[in-house]
Structure formats: structure tokens, C-alpha cells
Amino acid sequence: MIEKHLLKLRARDIVSAEEETAVRALVAETRAIPAKTTIIRAGQRLDTSTLLLDGWMCRYKDLCQGQRQITELHVAGDFVDLHSFTLKRLDHNIMALTPCRIGVVPHERLRALSEEQPHLTRIYWLTTNIDAAAHREWELSLGRRDATGRLAHLFCEMHVRLELVGLARGMRYMLPLTQQDLAECTGLTPVHVNRMLRDLREQRVVEMRRGVVHIHDWDRLVAIAEFSPDFLYLDPEPR
Amino acid sequence: MIEKHLLKLRARDIVSAEEETAVRALVAETRAIPAKTTIIRAGQRLDTSTLLLDGWMCRYKDLCQGQRQITELHVAGDFVDLHSFTLKRLDHNIMALTPCRIGVVPHERLRALSEEQPHLTRIYWLTTNIDAAAHREWELSLGRRDATGRLAHLFCEMHVRLELVGLARGMRYMLPLTQQDLAECTGLTPVHVNRMLRDLREQRVVEMRRGVVHIHDWDRLVAIAEFSPDFLYLDPEPR
DNA sequence: CGGTTAGTTGAGCTGGATCAAGCGTAGTGG
DNA sequence: CCACTACGCTTGATCCAGCTCAACTAACCG
Structure with a gap:
């Protein structure tokens, strides 16, 4: 089910057979998440990242009167919080919108990857930059559409x-x-x-x-x- | 004048003396930009990134009826389009709001850095992730404040x-x-x-x-x- | 079949938009 | 030195897209 993730990567760059093996080796365990569960809260210290294998998730932020803004939607194949690898804690929450299956990726594996696989590291860096591009597009929507x-x-x-x-x-x-x-x-x-x-x-x-x-x-x-x-x-x- | 950039990096992680040397070696040339100039247009292919040494810049996107949304502001010390290293072309424009001095950083130097300096690469990856966090905060503003x-x-x-x-x-x-x-x-x-x-x-x-x-x-x-x-x-x- | 959650519709209100005019100040040129 | 221009700031009057409040309906589920 990591196939969808590979499809996403391969839409952006060539992923060699060895790199594919490295990607597959990232996931330490898979887990099921019920719908409507907030799996990560802003500020919490993290040492794993979440690869969404199946289902829908979102990132959201709240204001104190309860107004909520969803800042991004995630579908199967998305690395929901790859950015927590460098950020260590997030500025937003992550919630499952539907029942989900996730792959848990320990940060130490990402760290090893970043030491040993510069090209794959650039690809993953790229995917977080594409996330940011989606944020900008949403800023345009929210501000001007x-x-x-x-x-x-x-x-x-x-x-x-x-x-x-x-x-x-x-x-x-x-x-x-x-x-x-x-x-x-x-x-x-x-x-x-x-x-x-x-x-x-x-x-x-x-x-x-x-x-x-x-x-x-x-x-x-x-x-x-x-x-x-x-x-x-x-x-x-x-x- | 790259001091401000180093201040930003050091607010987020330890930068060793060797790494500082590597950072200083990134800038191939410096350039002056007049106020109100769009220096990078969406879609244009890029092989350098821009380090803002002095002045103010912004990222913006337009809709076809001329409505404009600024998606981020940049001050001295910011790596204005580090993300163009992996993205190769941007989804937004970049404009100088005031007269600016910039450092031009060839992508091949960033590529070499990503091959040789995994820790510094993670720091730079981090800074693009912090950019994305600012985008999320602006989404919250635009959507809910x-x-x-x-x-x-x-x-x-x-x-x-x-x-x-x-x-x-x-x-x-x-x-x-x-x-x-x-x-x-x-x-x-x-x-x-x-x-x-x-x-x-x-x-x-x-x-x-x-x-x-x-x-x-x-x-x-x-x-x-x-x-x-x-x-x-x-x-x-x-x- | 009763409870719960999501979707639908109406009536009236309001935050921010639009349109329009006037003002202050820095630059420019005679 | 002053007139002229341009640009950015300010204010007033009016409008409307989207909000609020409230009631009702449809679908699902145990």
C-alpha cells in the first residue's frame, strides 16, 4: 500500500530500485486510526513521522473561540508530517477525517537516510516544498477568491x-x-x-x-x- | 552582511565553524535590486537561489482580474527562494518592496552541499519547513481572523x-x-x-x-x- | 422507531467592499 | 522659490457577500 506513495514520488523524479528499497524500509509498523481522531497535537514532541497509507487526514489550527482552519488535506500516499523530522514538534494538529491506515516512520531512519541518500533526501525535501506550494495556493484562495x-x-x-x-x-x-x-x-x-x-x-x-x-x-x-x-x-x- | 542569515540559522541549531565556512561559500556574487522590481516570475526556470542581504522582499500570486495575494514577507537574512533548489521553478513571483542587496547562490553549490553536508542540509530543509509554518499561520489569519x-x-x-x-x-x-x-x-x-x-x-x-x-x-x-x-x-x- | 448527525432553507444582519472625493507631502522642473 | 504632479493616506456614503440565528428535513444506525 506504499505503492501510492511511490507513485507520488515518481511523479516528481526518478526513484531507482535501491532507493525504492530504502523507501520501503522506512516504515517500522503500520497502525489503524479511527475516524475523527486527532493523532498529533501542536507542540507535542515527536520522534516518528506518519505516512498515510489509506484514508483521509487533515492539518488544522484553532483560534481560542473555537474557530478552526484546515490548512491542508491529505490522501493516501501523502507523508502527512514529514516536516516533523526537522521541526521536532508541529505548529498544527493532525486529525483523521475517516478511518485510516498509517505507516509509522521513526525519525532515526529518516536521519540515516539523510546521511546516506542525498538524492532521496532531495526528493523528500522537494515533497515538503510542494506541501508549502499548496499552502500558498490556499492563501490565495482564502485571501482573494x-x-x-x-x-x-x-x-x-x-x-x-x-x-x-x-x-x-x-x-x-x-x-x-x-x-x-x-x-x-x-x-x-x-x-x-x-x-x-x-x-x-x-x-x-x-x-x-x-x-x-x-x-x-x-x-x-x-x-x-x-x-x-x-x-x-x-x-x-x-x- | 551574511551575519543576519547566520543569526537566523543559529536561532534554530548549532552551526559549526566549518559549516559557517560552507555557508559563506554559497554566495557566488552580490547584486543590488531597485525597489518595486519583480525579480522572479512564476514558472521561470531557475538555477540559482536568492539570499536577501538587505532590504524587503515578498512572495506573491495574482488572480487574472489583478487581485494580488502576498503569501510571505522577507527580511534581511532570509533565503527568499531556497525552495527553488528542489522545485526548479516557482509557483509564485518574488518582488523587491524596497531597494535590496541580494546574494546569488548557484544551485550546483546547494547540490554539492546536499551531498557533503547532511547536517547543514537538514538545517536548510528545516528553514523551508519554517517558511511553510508561516504560510499555515497566514492561512489561519486569512481564513479565520x-x-x-x-x-x-x-x-x-x-x-x-x-x-x-x-x-x-x-x-x-x-x-x-x-x-x-x-x-x-x-x-x-x-x-x-x-x-x-x-x-x-x-x-x-x-x-x-x-x-x-x-x-x-x-x-x-x-x-x-x-x-x-x-x-x-x-x-x-x-x- | 427514536436519537443523532448532516444537509437545507429562510430572514435579517454586518464586516468589509466599493465608489468617490479630498488631503499631505515629496519630488521635479521652470 | 513656487507651481505642478504623483503617490499614498484619509474619510464619507452606500452596497453586498457572506454570517448568524433558527427551524425543518433526510439519512443513518443501534
Whole structure:
């Protein structure tokens, strides 16, 4: 099930057979996580990182009156907190949105990798930089796109990312988020998310029902979102 | 003038004398940049990175109707686009806000460093992860803080970051941004920024006049911003 | 079949946007 | 030295996208 992770890496650079072996050797154990569990809290000291093998997770931050902002979504194949290897503690929480299977990667293995595998280290460095690019794209959404644009952009982004790991079937994919979750991604209220989803549905652009997104008109969706996949860095290049 | 950069690194980990030599050897040439110049455009292929020695720069993204979002501010000592080493081209533009002096760092030197200096590589990886943490904090601002909170948070963040490199004098520091620039950082309009600055001034919390920020009441400012410096990772730890 | 959670809709409100005008000051050129 | 210009700051009036509050409905589940 680490296959999805390898698909992600290979979309960005060549991974040799030996490197693949090194990647496979990272995971010390796998674990099941129930839905709606916060597995990592901000500030907590960490000595392992989490590779998401199956399910959906998110990073989020809270303000003291309970307002929550989800800063990134994670799908199977994502290294959810690879950055904790250098940061040692996180500035955000990590929560399972659905039941998940994770691979636990001890930091000492990453450290050994960083001493012995400079190329693979650059690839992993790259993946954290791609995470940051997604954060920037979300900053643009939150700061400058209107409500419909934010939702449309999220649907575009997730379509491309899921297709990459084989989790989209044509113009349809699973997105097991509630409207509350979508609101926390987009900086809106659940009520307004609901209305904007209705608009998009009535315009026959996208439809989201019981955790399934169905894109009726990709071009219109891209136009509404002003979506460009550049920030996902999907052209493999030697690093 | 690379001293400020070393101050930043040493706030996060121990940098040995040899490593310091390696850092100093990164800069191939220095260059002066006039104010209001976009030095790097999204998509452009890069083979050098930019170390900001003096002045102010920002990363920004545009939507097609001209709405602009600044995604991060940079001060002297920051490695403005270290991430271009692994990304090869950026998803955002980089602009000088003031006249700047920069150090040009060829990617081949970073590549050699990544082959020969695993510890320093981890430190630089860390600094790009701290950049990402700042992006997350801005996502929280843009998504969930109100206009006053966003401005207050920006003033807190810049105070801490400037103090670190010796650019704050007590509760006063230079912030050479126009109200238009502040609006592009905070996802607001210049008019609304102006009004919220007036509020903060009349409440005797902060004052910003002709590019100088003067904090009258740090505790109130922190409370309005719900500011915590955790996302800046200022406790040095071995990586 | 009753309880719980998520989605839907309506009515009214408000934070921040928009539009427009005026002001202060630094530079520029005559 | 003053007129002129340009740019950034300030303020007022009005508008609207998205929020709040509240009630209702649909789906799921033990």
C-alpha cells in the first residue's frame, strides 16, 4: 500500500530500485486510526513521522473561540508530517477525517537516510516544498477568491491529486468531507458552503453528494476556480 | 552582511565553524535590486537561489482580474527562494518592496552541499519547513481572523522576526510597506486597512506612520492577534 | 422507531467592499 | 522659490457577500 506513495514520488523524479528499497524500509509498523481522531497535537514532541497509507487526514489550527482552519488535506500516499523530522514538534494538529491506515516512520531512519541518500533526501525535501506550494495556493484562495472560487479550486485540486494515486474514476471521486469540513478548509461557514454547493450543482458544474464529487463540466470548474495545476509540480525532473 | 542569515540559522541549531565556512561559500556574487522590481516570475526556470542581504522582499500570486495575494514577507537574512533548489521553478513571483542587496547562490553549490553536508542540509530543509509554518499561520489569519486580528498578527510576527536579526529597536521597527501592501498581505482592501490602523492607533495599541511601526501595548496586541511565536520555531535543537 | 448527525432553507444582519472625493507631502522642473 | 504632479493616506456614503440565528428535513444506525 506504499505503492501510492511511490507513485507520488515518481511523479516528481526518478526513484531507482535501491532507493525504492530504502523507501520501503522506512516504515517500522503500520497502525489503524479511527475516524475523527486527532493523532498529533501542536507542540507535542515527536520522534516518528506518519505516512498515510489509506484514508483521509487533515492539518488544522484553532483560534481560542473555537474557530478552526484546515490548512491542508491529505490522501493516501501523502507523508502527512514529514516536516516533523526537522521541526521536532508541529505548529498544527493532525486529525483523521475517516478511518485510516498509517505507516509509522521513526525519525532515526529518516536521519540515516539523510546521511546516506542525498538524492532521496532531495526528493523528500522537494515533497515538503510542494506541501508549502499548496499552502500558498490556499492563501490565495482564502485571501482573494470568492466562496464559489474557493470550493471550485478545492474540487480541482483534489481531482488532480487523487487521479495521480489512482483514486479518481474519470470525473468522479470520493471526498469524505462534511460541509462543516469544507467550511473549515475554505474559511466559510457551513451554511454558506451549502448554498454555494447548490449554486454549483444548479449550474451543472459540480455535484457533491454523500461524499462523492461528480464533475459535470471540468472547463467551467477550472474557469471558476482559476485553477492551474502548476503548484502541484507534476512534471518529473532530476533534482 | 551574511551575519543576519547566520543569526537566523543559529536561532534554530548549532552551526559549526566549518559549516559557517560552507555557508559563506554559497554566495557566488552580490547584486543590488531597485525597489518595486519583480525579480522572479512564476514558472521561470531557475538555477540559482536568492539570499536577501538587505532590504524587503515578498512572495506573491495574482488572480487574472489583478487581485494580488502576498503569501510571505522577507527580511534581511532570509533565503527568499531556497525552495527553488528542489522545485526548479516557482509557483509564485518574488518582488523587491524596497531597494535590496541580494546574494546569488548557484544551485550546483546547494547540490554539492546536499551531498557533503547532511547536517547543514537538514538545517536548510528545516528553514523551508519554517517558511511553510508561516504560510499555515497566514492561512489561519486569512481564513479565520478578522481584519484587526490579521493586522495585529502581522505586526507581532514582524516584530519577533526583526528582533531576531537585530532590526527592531525596542518596541519600534521599520516596516516599509504601503497600506496597499498590507492589504495584499491580509486579504483586505487598502481602505479597510486604513480604518483598522486608525482603530488600533486610537486604542493606543500600535501605530504605523511613514514606514515605522511603534507598538504601544504589546500584551493587547498579542491578545488581539492571538499571537504565539511557536510557528517561528525559535528554540534551537539538534536536527 | 427514536436519537443523532448532516444537509437545507429562510430572514435579517454586518464586516468589509466599493465608489468617490479630498488631503499631505515629496519630488521635479521652470 | 513656487507651481505642478504623483503617490499614498484619509474619510464619507452606500452596497453586498457572506454570517448568524433558527427551524425543518433526510439519512443513518443501534
